Amino acid sequence: MQILTRLIPLLITGIAGLVMIVSAFIPYTSEWGKIAGQFFNILAAFAFVLGGGNLLKVHLKKISDQGAGWGYSGVVLVCFLVTLFVGLFKIGTYPNPSYPDVHFSGETQGTGSGFWWAYEYVFKPLTATMFSILAFYVASAAFRAFRAKNFEAILLLGTAFIILLGSVSAGVFLTDWIPNAGPFGDLRLENLRIYIMQVFNTAGTRAIMIGIALGIASTSLKIMLGIDRSFLGSGD
Amino acid sequence: MNFLNNLDRRWIFLAMALCVGVPILVIGLTGYTFPETPTPLAEAFFDEVDVAGEAKGRRANVLLAFDFDPASAGELNPMAVSLVHQCAQKGHRMYFISLWPVGPQMIMDAVNKVIKVHYPEMVYGEDYVNLGFKAGNEQVIKVMGVDLTTEFRTDVEGTTLSQIPMMSGITNLEDFDLIAEISAGYPGSKEWVLYASTQFNIPLVSGMTGVQAPQLYPYFPNQLKGLLGAIKGAAEYEYLVNQWVRLDKLTGILEQAGLPPGEAGPLAAEFAASPDQVSTWTVSAAASTLSPEAKAALIEAATEPIPGEYLEGQRRMGPQLFAHLLMVFLIILGNVIFFAQRRRGGGS
Numbered sequence: 001m002q003i004l005t006r007l008i009p010l011l012i013t014g015i016a017g018l019v020m021i022v023s024a025f026i027p028y029t030s031e032w033g034k035i036a037g038q039f040f041n042i043l044a045a046f047a048f049v050l051g052g053g054n055l056l057k058v059h060l061k062k063i064s065d066q067g068a069g070w071g072y073s074g075v076v077l078v079c080f081l082v083t084l085f086v087g088l089f090k091i092g093t094y095p096n097p098s099y100p101d102v103h104f105s106g107e108t109q110g111t112g113s114g115f116w117w118a119y120e121y122v123f124k125p126l127t128a129t130m131f132s133i134l135a136f137y138v139a140s141a142a143f144r145a146f147r148a149k150n151f152e153a154i155l156l157l158g159t160a161f162i163i164l165l166g167s168v169s170a171g172v173f174l175t176d177w178i179p180n181a182g183p184f185g186d187l188r189l190e191n192l193r194i195y196i197m198q199v200f201n202t203a204g205t206r207a208i209m210i211g212i213a214l215g216i217a218s219t220s221l222k223i224m225l226g227i228d229r230s231f232l233g234s235g236d
Numbered sequence: 237m238n239f240l241n242n243l244d245r246r247w248i249f250l251a252m253a254l255c256v257g258v259p260i261l262v263i264g265l266t267g268y269t270f271p272e273t274p275t276p277l278a279e280a281f282f283d284e285v286d287v288a289g290e291a292k293g294r295r296a297n298v299l300l301a302f303d304f305d306p307a308s309a310g311e312l313n314p315m316a317v318s319l320v321h322q323c324a325q326k327g328h329r330m331y332f333i334s335l336w337p338v339g340p341q342m343i344m345d346a347v348n349k350v351i352k353v354h355y356p357e358m359v360y361g362e363d364y365v366n367l368g369f370k371a372g373n374e375q376v377i378k379v380m381g382v383d384l385t386t387e388f389r390t391d392v393e394g395t396t397l398s399q400i401p402m403m404s405g406i407t408n409l410e411d412f413d414l415i416a417e418i419s420a421g422y423p424g425s426k427e428w429v430l431y432a433s434t435q436f437n438i439p440l441v442s443g444m445t446g447v448q449a450p451q452l453y454p455y456f457p458n459q460l461k462g463l464l465g466a467i468k469g470a471a472e473y474e475y476l477v478n479q480w481v482r483l484d485k486l487t488g489i490l491e492q493a494g495l496p497p498g499e500a501g502p503l504a505a506e507f508a509a510s511p512d513q514v515s516t517w518t519v520s521a522a523a524s525t526l527s528p529e530a531k532a533a534l535i536e537a538a539t540e541p542i543p544g545e546y547l548e549g550q551r552r553m554g555p556q557l558f559a560h561l562l563m564v565f566l567i568i569l570g571n572v573i574f575f576a577q578r579r580r581g582g583g584s
Contacts (some may be wrong), residue, residue, distance in 0.1 A: 024435070030382050037379040038386060041372035042350040048371065078530045096394050107393045109340055124306040131307040135559060142247045144567040147574050157567065164564055168557040169270040194275055197453055197465075227311045228326055231350075 010226045015042075017224035055080060079122075086114040159196060166193025240573050248566065255562045259554035270557065278472035281441045281462025282480070284490045285322050288414035290440070296328040296413040297406065299519065302342045304420035308445050314549030315443040315470035318477045321546060323416075325481050326354045329402050330364040331412070333388070333516040335376055335423045340368045340392055342418075349383065349545045350505040354457040361391075361400045364488045368375065368392035373423040377431040388394040411434050418444045425452050429459045443469060467556055470549035478542050485537045494532035 023033025059073035091114035093106030148154045165171040172190030178188050222228035289296025304312045332343040369390045370376045379387050397403040419425040424444040433440035441462035449465030456463045490500035
């Protein structure tokens with residue numbers, strides 16, 4: 001067995017997993033869980049560095065190959081490097097009031113800083129725009145794909161109508177004639193929406209969640225015991 | 237029918253743009269909002285924030301986790317603003333953190349809109365603190381459960397926690413009376429349920445995007461004490477907070493004017509229920525003992541317009557209404573075309 005590529009990663013995985021389980025059930029060992037968690041958080045911070053490295057590698061290769069859309073890779077790299085530079089060197093930040101002479105004591109994202117400017121005027125409008133575009137595609141998809149082809153589709157359509165109308169004041173307007181306190185009050189669209197979400201949805205979601213939890217537990221056990229080694233990238 | 241079947245999708249895009257754009261313009265110009273009826277979920281969220289800390293008889297320590305980014309800010313920012321509004325009015329100590337890299341900007345946005353403008357008397361480090369972003373997803377929550385200072389050694393400005401007065405006595409999650417979380421995905425509400433509220437038995441309330449809400453409903457009301465789903469939940473909660481803040485201000489004025497709390501509360505509720513009849517109730521027998529200054533303050537508190545930032549959720553329900561109606565119309569139209577074609581023996 002290769003020690004560095006197999007045995008040590010398997011031992012780390014098994015011991016870390018065991019520590020996390022033990023620390024959750026035995027209060028005396030909660031400190032062990034904290035230490036394992038700290039290790040994880042350090043690794044998570046390193047993942048940002050790896051992510052940056054990977055981004056550079058992928059886009060530099062695209063530029064080098066001059067393949068279709070290589071110009072976009074150039075834009076990505078320029079934005080990445082400029083943001084990194086502005087953030088790392090705290091361009092335009094104001095020092096912490098406790099240390100007014102130390103430039104690097106300032107908050108990276110403080111109002112008026114370069115990082116804040118890039119966020120406020122570039123990142124924020126771009127991401128909000130991307131998310132907003134979804135409304136247009138959803139409307140187009142609803143027109144072309146949402147068909148009452150069979151009984152299940154009709155059920156889905158009916159539920160969608162209740163949720164869509166019950167989530168806005170149209171639901172109140174349409175079924176306002178049903179007395180809320182009367183025996184048929186639950187048939188008002190806004191109440192039907194809550195009923196569907198809290199009863200049908202909860203029952204279905206809970207079943208899926210229990211299934212997923214059991215699956216995660218068995219997969220985790222297999223990984224910890226070294227039976228499933230796919231995470232090592234060996235393919236076995 | 238052929239025209240409809242081959243309808244250029246740009247017409248649908250235009251219809252959606254009008255359904256969203258026109259209400260935004262009209263609501264922006266007129267200030268009109270649709271009435272909201274709070275659901276039990278929004279009421280539970282409000283109540284949990286309202287009673288935080290009462291069991292221990294102290295000013296509540298509330299951990300506010302803003303785990304979202306600008307992509308979902310349209311949906312979540314109004315509930316984040318209302319949450320800070322309620323906590324500030326209630327006088328809770330607010331500890332802001334984020335498990336999302338751009339979460340600190342979301343925190344700053346809410347703080348700038350609410351605390352800096354409407355509660356300038358609140359002191360940073362004594363009444364609220366921004367601990368910023370920490371990488372590590374659910375592991376951050378797990379470590380915070382044992383030792384918070386391991387994860388957060390400084391606040392977002394780089395000040396060490398030992399120099400921040402309100403961090404005194406805060407060692408781990410169990411020192412908080414409530415966790416209030418606004419979530420747009422992973423890590424978010426589910427991780428706070430699994431690793432904080434369940435494990436340490438800390439009350440947790442959460443606001444989330446519409447796509448997340450169905451997955452979190454099973455946790456209500458045990459692990460999640462309150463739940464706000466999407467802009468609808470935000471609008472309901474915003475309505476509750478605005479009503480309560482007005483009532484709280486009226487009660488404060490009446491108590492300052494010398495009325496005992498037992499009388500001031502019900503009287504303020506009566507006044508708040510009919511703010512348009514302000515000139516009538518200030519000359520009523522119940523208000524006969526009030527000074528002219530107190531009556532003027534009452535009239536001002538009852539009639540002052542609600543600031544725009546506290547109406548964002550309710551305003552956004554307008555575009556949502558017309559967008560939903562368009563969706564329903566498009567689905568019906570699509571099915572009419574589908575069945576007409578099938579009757580004529582056309583394609584599926």
